[in-house]
Amino acid sequence: MQITQTGAVTTCAIDIATEGHDHWFLLQSDNHHDHPTCNRQLELEHLEEARQRHAQVFIFGDLFDGMQGRFDPRRSYNELRPEYRRDDYYDFLVKDFTDFFRPFVNNLAMISDGNHELAVLKAANTNLTDRLVDRLRLAGSHVVHGGYGGWVRFMFHRDGKPFNGIRLKFFHGAGGEAPVTRGAIQTNRQAVYLPDADIVVNGHSHNSYHIPISRERLSGKGRQFFDIQHHIRTPGYKQSYGDGSAGWDVTRGGPPKPIGACWLNLRVVQNSRSDHEQADQIKIIVIPAIQGADVVTIGGDLYQGVEFGEDDRMD
Ligand SMILES: [Fe+2]
Numbered sequence: 001m002q003i004t005q006t007g008a009v010t011t012c013a014i015d016i017a018t019e020g021h022d023h024w025f026l027l028q029s030d031n032h033h034d035h036p037t038c039n040r041q042l043e044l045e046h047l048e049e050a051r052q053r054h055a056q057v058f059i060f061g062d063l064f065d066g067m068q069g070r071f072d073p074r075r076s077y078n079e080l081r082p083e084y085r086r087d088d089y090y091d092f093l094v095k096d097f098t099d100f101f102r103p104f105v106n107n108l109a110m111i112s113d114g115n116h117e118l119a120v121l122k123a124a125n126t127n128l129t130d131r132l133v134d135r136l137r138l139a140g141s142h143v144v145h146g147g148y149g150g151w152v153r154f155m156f157h158r159d160g161k162p163f164n165g166i167r168l169k170f171f172h173g174a175g176g177e178a179p180v181t182r183g184a185i186q187t188n189r190q191a192v193y194l195p196d197a198d199i200v201v202n203g204h205s206h207n208s209y210h211i212p213i214s215r216e217r218l219s220g221k222g223r224q225f226f227d228i229q230h231h232i233r234t235p236g237y238k239q240s241y242g243d244g245s246a247g248w249d250v251t252r253g254g255p256p257k258p259i260g261a262c263w264l265n266l267r268v269v270q271n272s273r274s275d276h277e278q279a280d281q282i283k284i285i286v287i288p289a290i291q292g293a294d295v296v297t298i299g300g301d302l303y304q305g306v307e308f309g310e311d312d313r314m315d
Pocket residue numbers: 030062114204205206236315
């Protein structure tokens with residue numbers, strides 16, 4: 001796969017002659033890898049599986065938690081892993097993440113910004129995503145740095161020419177967590193203003209869904225057909241509900257959230273319909289990889305730690 005970027009649009013060129021017909025992708029967001037409640041076991045399990053499947057990995061924001069900088073009002077000792085209690089906190093995060101991802105350099109395709117990375121940029125004038133991507137590229141990865149939102153085009157080539165493509169819109173996420181609908185309403189808004197997307201991926205709220213929206217279409221040649229726009233939200237690996245006894249998520253009345261990511265399989269299939277305009281189609285297969293969080297204890301004593309307003313710290 002060859003990756004190029006033009007503005008907000010990242011193009012992944014796939015040559016089916018050399019790379020085959022079956023392509024796996026792991027869609028992650030909200031790893032919050034440095035947070036004490038990150039389920040690193042599941043995170044690692046998914047990355048190992050990606051390596052075995054020769055999957056390309058996309059991480060759509062909040063890979064870093066990064067809230068423990070000296071001047072960050074959100075900092076809390078309960079949420080700082082012991083190995084990160086250092087003066088070079090931000091520098092060390094980048095080094096530590098590089099070591100963690102080094103075995104997967106050939107699988108990483110994109111790491112994009114979330115609100116946690118942008119909060120660090122605002123507070124400390126450094127972009128952790130950009131620095132990590134730089135280091136991973138030095139280690140041989142073709143990974144690119146994505147924005148808070150953007151497009152990924154999977155362009156399938158045969159004999160050097162593109163014959164079909166899949167368009168994925170990603171947006172880290174915004175707004176409240178919608179405890180009743182779990183963000184499903186957002187899919188209707190996005191379906192309206194993103195008519196060209198085959199797949200729409202969000203993170204941010206740590207909720208999870210896969211909502212297929214069927215659409216009636218009419219081709220340029222007057223052929224009627226139905227397609228599916230896949231809306232995916234990935235929850236990530238942070239288990240901030242803990243055991244339900246303490247912490248920011250609990251004291252504000254937040255519910256427990258699932259953890260995990262989403263597999264995407266793009267398969268080139270021979271089209272037998274003679275009236276079809278394109279010879280081969282790309283089949284989109286979406287497989288959420290979700291489970292319940294572990295029960296984890298946040299900090300030591302009950303009710304300790306700082307409480308923050310909604311605006312201070314949105315996941
Ligand atoms: Fe997050």
